[in-house]
Amino acid sequence: MVQTILRRDEVERVTGLPRSTIYAKIASGEFPKSIKLGARSVGWLEADIAAWQRSRIEARDGVAA
Template sequence: MVQNILRRDEVERVTGLPRSTIYAKIASGEFPKSIKLGARSVGWLESDIAAWQQSRINASGVAA
C-alpha cells in the first residue's frame, strides 16, 4: 500500500506548528518521527500526521 509523504512545509501548514516546535515535540516523543528521504530532506507519513491531529482533538474533548 502506497502512502502519501508530506514534506516539512506541508506538515507545518496542516498542523499550524512552526519547525522548531515540530522538532521539539519529536524530541519529547509528542509528535511522529520523520522519515529520511535524502541527504537533506525528510517527510512524514500523512496517516501519522492525521492520527496525531485526531489524538489532539480527542484530548481536547472537542467533537470533530
C-alpha cells in the same frame, strides 16, 4: 500499498506548528518521527500526521483515545 509522504512545509501548514516546535515535540516523543528521504530532506506519513491531529482533537474534547 502506497502511502502519501508530506514534506516539512506541508506538515507545518496542516498542523499550524513552526519547524522548531515540530522538532521539539519529536524530541519529547509528542509528535511522529520523520522519515529520511535524502541527504537533506525528510517527510512524514500523512496517516501519522492525521492520527496525531485526531489525538489532539480527542484530548481537547476529553475523549479517551
